[in-house]
Amino acid sequence: MTTANDIPGAGERILLAGLGNPGPRYAGNRHNVGFLVVDELAARLGGKFKAHKCGADILEGRLGGAQVALVRPRSFMNLSGSAVAGAARFFKVSPAGIVVVHDELDLPFEAVRLKLGGGENGHNGLRSISKSLSTKDYFRVRVGVGRPPGRMDPADYVLRDFSPVERKELAFVVDRAADATEALLRGGLAAAQNAFH
16 A cells, blocks of 8 residues: 555656647647656656557656656547556556656646546546546655636636746746655655655
8 A cells, every 4th residue: 555655656757747738739738737847857868759559658767766658649539548557558557667757627727736536526627537546555746727717617717828927937846846846756755745745
């Protein structure tokens, strides 16, 4: 049983999946902040993603002292589970070694939070992953995008680009989320939460 003090993967390879929608139309959307974070981690590794048969683009390397496979599903957000589960099978990674980076409506913009398991809060990417893995017990790096204004549908809100004001801070937020992810890999969940919450 994985606990809050555990380091993902416990010495095994770690699957680090960023969530988003493919293609230039969605690149600047709030829903794509998971892609932005794994792109930052890829830049830190100094490597390039390569197409993989599991339905994702993959980059392997060492991050936070761990052997990792960065995963960028090529499917749309609500079908992310197939690529993540396929990569997990290929690399023989259990759910305890999976970290998913995603946008979070229930956190204010700029907030970064880490957790293990829990609900999906209506997030279709997480729902797809939980279904494909047959468990919710995987690590999450939650990147706040805030609540939609007024009565705007949350589904419309996450498919809009970050505002001009948010874009000025976005690189800082992505960098902080990447730092939090590395801290999770290096020292485990409780230590990373203490440092970043």
